[in-house]
Amino acid sequence: MHISLTVNGTEKTGEIEGRTLLSGFLRDGLGLTGTHVGCDTSQCGACVVHVDGVAVKSCTMFAAEADGCAVDTIEGQAAPDGTLNVIQQAFQDHHGLQCGFCTPGMVMSAAALLKENPKPTEAEVRAYLEGNLCRCTGYHNIVRAILAASGQDLPAVAAE
Amino acid sequence: MYAFEFDRPATVAEAVAALAAEDAQALAGGQTLIPTLKQRLASPSRLVSLSGIADMKGVSTKDGVLTIGGGTSHARVAAEAEAYPALAAMAGRIGDPAVRNRGTIGGSLANNDPAADYPAAALASGATIVTDRREIAADDYFQGLFTTALEEGELITAVRFPVPQAANYQKFEQPASRFALTGVFVAQTADGVRVAVTGASEDGVFRWKDAEAALSEDFSEGAVKDLTIAPDSMIADLHGSKQYRAHLVKTMTVRAVRAAS
Missing domain, CATH: 3.30.390.50 (CO dehydrogenase flavoprotein, C-terminal domain)
Structure with missing residues (x-):
């Protein structure tokens, strides 16, 4: 079947099967491999993208359901010249990643959170990241990065 | 996952007609069904997506009754069901934020997972499950693990909750x-x-x-x-x-x- 959608502001079309997942279409169909597939069971959140402005796990949505939608991925977050957006820059400044596998999903979830709640508390950040797993960092620097990206002073994070 | 045909109708009537096909299965938010398909625990010949049916989405209140369209996401119920704060709070704690943006009340009630949240809310509230063909009281609707009063191809179009004191x-x-x-x-x-x-x-x-x-x-x-x-x-x-x-x-x-x- 044929779909057309807007990905990172650009019109895209593709031929897919009914069973093609959105994550698979983005990666294999469009070559946007920044969307990572970790667990493929909608638990880890590495595949989070935005569909019509809200965060979804792209491994648990069919590409056919994104027909006519606006999809935003990690590739659309930095400026065209490569300048990182405020969340990405904060992840770099606060060492919010180690291996980096979960980072695309973390950044996209953080972007969704800050859109809904521009000045979240530390507890709100942690609650919002319930569906994003990181096996390296212990989350502290991810939480600090997101609080910094929101423009708030950084509190001392627990266990520091 | 095995291959299947994919339909995305725009109305309830079209969806019900599409579900008459042999081995057809409705797809709500997919947060349970898609993992099930990946594990090959289900192998429908045709999936009928309900996400394109605008009439099945939304939250409204009239005369002390909160009505939620069957295709309404948990996130939307959490944000819009101010008339019934306990229900909004429950919806806001299902799964995680990304799951709440896709999962729907109709999908949750049709699946009737023994550990899901919505069945408890519907049964305690004495809700009415509205389908494409009838209305079912919550007391008659839940019939055991993953089992409900729904017939083959029957769709939950809305759920009505009398708002408690x-x-x-x-x-x-x-x-x-x-x-x-x-x-x-x-x-x-x-x-x-x-x-x-x-x-x-x-x-x-x-x-x-x-x-x-x-x-x-x-x-x-x-x-x-x-x-x-x-x-x-x-x-x-x-x-x-x-x-x-x-x-x-x-x-x-x-x-x-x-x-x-």
């Missing part, structure tokens, strides 16, 4: 899955108190009648603190024994009454 939902979460290890929804109306329990019983969601009788007489923690519930029919798994779940049923009920009163 006081209500609260307490969930003891399984922290990895965020399903209820045990969840208790308590609702007080002019007709009495209803207490619905999810996550605990081998028979799925149920009403705890002893607690309802006690709380209808006296809506206070004291009315339930000395009650016990038999562990015989409770679920036992690596997360908790039958006795542990029976204990959680009472503890969550006490907490819900405390929070509601």
